[in-house]
Amino acid sequence: MxxxxxxxxxxxxxxxxxxxxxxxxxxxxxxxxxxxxxxxxxxxxxxxxxxxxxxxxxxxxxxxxxxxxxxxxxxxxxxxxxxxxxxxxxxxxxxxxxxxxxxxxxxxxxxxxxxxxxxxxxxxxxxxxxxxxxxxxxxxxxxxxxxxNRKEVFEIEDYDVNLLIHLSNGLTQEQIAIHFRQNSIIPSSVSSIEKRLNRLKLELKAKNAIHLVANAKDLGLI
Amino acid sequence: MxxxxxxxxxxxxxxxxxxxxxxxxxxxxxxxxxxxxxxxxxxxxxxxxxxxxxxxxxxxxxxxxxxxxxxxxxxxxxxxxxxxxxxxxxxxxxxxxxxxxxxxxxxxxxxxxxxxxxxxxxxxxxxxxxxxxxxxxxxxxxxxxxxxNRKEVFEIEDYDVNLLIHLSNGLTQEQIAIHFRQNSIIPSSVSSIEKRLNRLKLELKAKNAIHLVANAKDLGLI
DNA sequence: ACCTTCCTTACGGGTAGCCGTAAGCACTAA
DNA sequence: TTAGTGCTTACGGCTACCCGTAAGGAAGGT
CATH class of the missing domain: 3.40.50.2300 (Response regulator)
Structure with missing residues (x-):
């Protein structure tokens, strides 16, 4: 007791x-x-x-x-x-x-x-x-x-959350790439950022970047 | 009492x-x-x-x-x-x-x-x-x-909220225009939608459409 | 009737984002 | 060493978006 x-x-x-x-x-x-x-x-x-x-x-x-x-x-x-x-x-x-x-x-x-x-x-x-x-x-x-019991492990890392936050703050992919390079966060190329966003769009069933950020906010990811 | x-x-x-x-x-x-x-x-x-x-x-x-x-x-x-x-x-x-x-x-x-x-x-x-x-x-x-006491009247109408919701659901401006036309919501042209979004970006201090939707969500508009 | 004003719409040039392809590089296994 | 795999990066064409300009139309005032 x-x-x-x-x-x-x-x-x-x-x-x-x-x-x-x-x-x-x-x-x-x-x-x-x-x-x-x-x-x-x-x-x-x-x-x-x-x-x-x-x-x-x-x-x-x-x-x-x-x-x-x-x-x-x-x-x-x-x-x-x-x-x-x-x-x-x-x-x-x-x-x-x-x-x-x-x-x-x-x-x-x-x-x-x-x-x-x-x-x-x-x-x-x-x-x-x-x-x-x-x-x-x-x-x-x-x-x-x-x-x-469902494990559907959302493979969403800190990197992804970071990326989504920058995106939701209005930075362009270019600007995010520059920021990542300056802070030694890899991958930092625009191309890789695009690739990550594509994966996230798949996982969160988003049609485009706006939809992605909206869904991420609803889920409480960001 | x-x-x-x-x-x-x-x-x-x-x-x-x-x-x-x-x-x-x-x-x-x-x-x-x-x-x-x-x-x-x-x-x-x-x-x-x-x-x-x-x-x-x-x-x-x-x-x-x-x-x-x-x-x-x-x-x-x-x-x-x-x-x-x-x-x-x-x-x-x-x-x-x-x-x-x-x-x-x-x-x-x-x-x-x-x-x-x-x-x-x-x-x-x-x-x-x-x-x-x-x-x-x-x-x-x-x-x-x-x-x-502040009145800074956010001139945000139902039309705007509606627009932002469609945007946050991943529709393109084109698709929203079509939807508005079909439902007799005016203005319905892509051009007018762009103009509205520009005004909203100014009012909500957003750099681009993603930022706009993110801010609208934070404010509880959508 | 005419002009002004406001709103809607159309168009065109520049930019960011999307998507596929492919090269560069590290690591592993044969 | 060589081949294979996975990750990062680069590039080019296409689309959506951004932004300025301007035409068309409705409402109101003179």
Missing amino acids: FKKVLIVEDLDSIGFGIVQMLKQEGKIEIVIQSQYCDDAYLKFLKAQKDDLPFDLVISDLSFKEDHRGSKIKSGDELIKILKLKQPNLKTLIYSVEDRFIKIRPLIEHKLIDGYIIKSRYGLKNLTQAIKDVQTGKTYISPELLGFM | FKKVLIVEDLDSIGFGIVQMLKQEGKIEIVIQSQYCDDAYLKFLKAQKDDLPFDLVISDLSFKEDHRGSKIKSGDELIKILKLKQPNLKTLIYSVEDRFIKIRPLIEHKLIDGYIIKSRYGLKNLTQAIKDVQTGKTYISPELLGFM
Whole structure:
């Protein structure tokens, strides 16, 4: 049974909802809440130092920037750091993000013990996830299970994403080639860039460059 | 003082958070919750029929589709219908949407009595909004106030949005022209389409068509 | 009627992108 | 060494797009 849980969630309505729910369930002794990744990190260190470490962290993925700039920008970054400090820590992500392309790396790299999509029944799924993780299992939201077995490995590398970003910023292929050459990114020739874009158009089923960038944005690639 | 409030919010964690908060405040007698626009509409009609109508509706803007298809797709649609049924109804939108281009029409058309952005302090703002609306005022989230006075009227019409959507779907200007001609949308010539796109590129500060579509997507125009 | 203005449309020259072909180069296996 | 493979690069023809110019037409004012 988890004793001490850290909730990291920027939106107060959701954080409040989770905390209230956990309190009503009444199974977890200490529930601490934080609205900033950096603040969560400090609370985590403090707890370790006081010899009262957390045994579960539930975090959102993306956090709005505000006047307090945060050094840690996202939930997966935060968890990566926390796991380094305390490898036996259990971690859950609770996020509206439902694009599998964003979620898959988190699961495959065994960064997290569960991924719950914030949905109509997200809270219910979250309580189930907590139970599963307690018994050593991994929890994946039911919406995602259908994707888990398909491997259709989108062979999209950082290079491709980089290329698409430059394209979406209005650079011509020529300009991208020059930029790549200046920054020693290979391949850098216009010809190779064309070739890459062709492959991407095939993979993302795009008719032309505009369509390609639009699809990449919809998928959350860029 | 509001007696009966309807909360329309698909994500259970948020709906739960709002309801718990209102209960703790203890100023509203009846709080009813719904996770679907269609269901909310039915509950609303039922309340009218029973002569116990709602006097405030707090709704999200966008709702995830799920196995139950909903006829009413968004919070603003819902509110539009409810206001027809009961013109004195007070309405608030509570949403993560913070792009002013999406929010402005709701405010300008006097569709809503307040807009609260779900943020770190969204719940606090929501309670303030409820108070303001009770006294006949309109509430706008502080994040938006800076934009309210600027009018820099983006002269972007449905025609332009339509055009951008076709473009983002990979149609060539030629194909769009043919489509427009077939559907009696004017102007329909390639030349006019080029001219429109030029104007849009100026307004959205885009270097080329790819950049234009990317910017339009970021702004939430398409 | 005539002119002005605004919008739509047409056309033509220059440019970026698309597509196929092929040369250059590194690495591997026979 | 030689042949084969895979990746990068170069080039040329074709298409789509970009941009300026100008003709045609509708609406409104004098």
